[in-house]
Amino acid sequence: MNKEEKIKMIVTGIKALALIVGAVGVFIYADAYAKSTALNSPAITITGIGKVIAKPDVARFSYSIKTEGGKDITKSKKDNDDRSNKIVAFLKKQGVPKEDIKTTGYSMEPRYQSYACGNRGVVSIGLATSGGSAGAPTFGLAEPQPCPPADIVGYSFNNTVEVTVRDFEQKNLGTLLSGVVTNGANNVSQLRFELDDPAGARLLAKAEAIAKAKIEAKRLAKESGISLGRILAIDEYGSPIPMYAKSLGLGMGGDAMVAESAPAIEAGSQEIEVTVNVRYALK
Template sequence: MRPRFSPIFRQHASLMRATLLAAGLVAGLSAALPVQAQATPAASITMEGQGSVSVSPDMAVITARVVSTAKTADAALSENSAALSRIIAAVKKQEIEPRDIRTSGFGIFPRYKTASSSSGGQPAIVGYEVRNGIEVNVREIGKLGDLLTLVVNNGANSVDGIRFEVSDPDEKLDEARKKAVEDARHKAEVFAKAAGVDLGGIVSIAETGTQMPRPVMMRTEAKALLSSNPVPVETGEQTIGANVTIQWALK
């Protein structure tokens, strides 16, 4: 004879079966999910390195100009062109390549007389001024002094300036970059040794700045160059630099 249970007992039994089933499902799902380990940050060291190279400018750019005035634009232009042609011919005789010679700054300008009451307040044109310039790349600094005197003696009456430059700045910058990396590694090795660890592989490396040489300007009056003696020239030194930041893993 099967035992008979009260309705209240049967209701509690059903609730218990449902609770046990839910607990079993949760346990099964937890077992199926992968266990995620807590990520532990790897030990590392970050250092900044600096490198620089001192260089002497090895080329210069001369900017000279011929300024001619005359009563007519035609006459001023003719005089100006003749003087500039003499300068170019003289420069070429100094074994300066055509690619290093270029004209620049050509212009024709009217010259006015101050207005008077008799002219009705309108300024009158009394002549014309023609300007034309020449830029010469001097790749042998030793020729610079002679060339400055040469262009003035052949008709240049305005020397706008002399610009000193480095002909291969990118190569010198690469040298500075190598020194910056060496500097950063040296610092990292000192710290790692002091801490009793070894450097591992590089995690990241980034260039954080560069220093390029700026053109050095030298200005002088054309009259000061009217001499048979070459102009004394001192180029001085400039600095090319690089900064780098490198991160290493620590073993």
């Protein structure tokens, strides 16, 4: 290929690239123009609200195991691990799969000897005299006492676990809550009921919201004598909110407080609300 042919190929490539860039530019402009026209054209926006009442099918709660031991870290850790394993074994026996038992926090902290250091207050150092008789007592500050170096006297371990319970009515949620305490948990909290997959319920609520918006749009069009065109946009708002049960106090205060019986737990129902704004063009 000679020099002239190479130049022709380069020029041809540049022309082709220019055509492509020009076509893309026209497309972008046309799209932007269409959107601008749609926004500036006569239109009406109608709001519709859809609600769906759904029964939660998943319960979640957290429990924690806090143990305090001596200076032997291995022994202190083993005490916490033994309790944790005992609770997990209990949950599995009750039909909770290991995939639904998730550690959300684990910590180890040293415990230090506490000392009463610093200025210990005021002390009497004598009596004032006046004319040979005793007067009012006088006081002075004690000498500051230096604080000895902090000594580690032991270690604390804390393990926090979240449990997901499916088919909680069949598994008896109250028995699970009491069981984790009797098997070694110090605290049970954050019990909540949710929909495992709220997408289906949201779609139903959205469909209801759009249907209501359409009905309202037709009513307004009829009363005002206008003609509805195509739908220009649909904006959606709203999200499901988990329902929380009353706060639990099982196991709080250490091992001394243990649930004596399984608490009665009611999941109730959950309302999912979706709001849509439907924008119609006017003919």
